[in-house]
Amino acid sequence: MMKIFICPICGFTAITSRRTECECRKCTREMLKAPVTIDEWWGWGSDQRESFVESFLESACTNAPPKDTTDGCF
Numbered sequence: 001m002m003k004i005f006i007c008p009i010c011g012f013t014a015i016t017s018r019r020t021e022c023e024c025r026k027c028t029r030e031m032l033k034a035p036v037t038i039d040e041w042w043g044w045g046s047d048q049r050e051s052f053v054e055s056f057l058e059s060a061c062t063n064a065p066p067k068d069t070t071d072g073c074f
Contacts, residue, residue: 002038005031008060011053015041032060 005014007024014022014031015038022031034041034056041049 004034004036004038004041006034006053006056007031008057011057013049013053032056 001017003016003019003022005016005019005022006012007027007029008031009027009029010024012024012026012031013034014025016022022033023029024031034052036052044052
């Protein structure tokens with residue numbers, strides 16, 4: 001099953017098939033698994049994907065437990 005991962009720092013997205021965890025290629029931080037299927041993801045246009053990423057990260061940052069970081073919510 002394909003999975004969508006999103007970086008909480010830079011918003012980079014990755015699609016994987018075997019990984020249960022993923023590290024961002026741009027900023028080397030742990031990525032978050034998005035609650036969306038690959039069929040939904042491919043059915044959306046680029047604008048809809050960008051909007052989803054923004055709202056997902058906003059929600060993830062709002063619901064995240066506090067951590068001692070200075071470069072974003074994670």
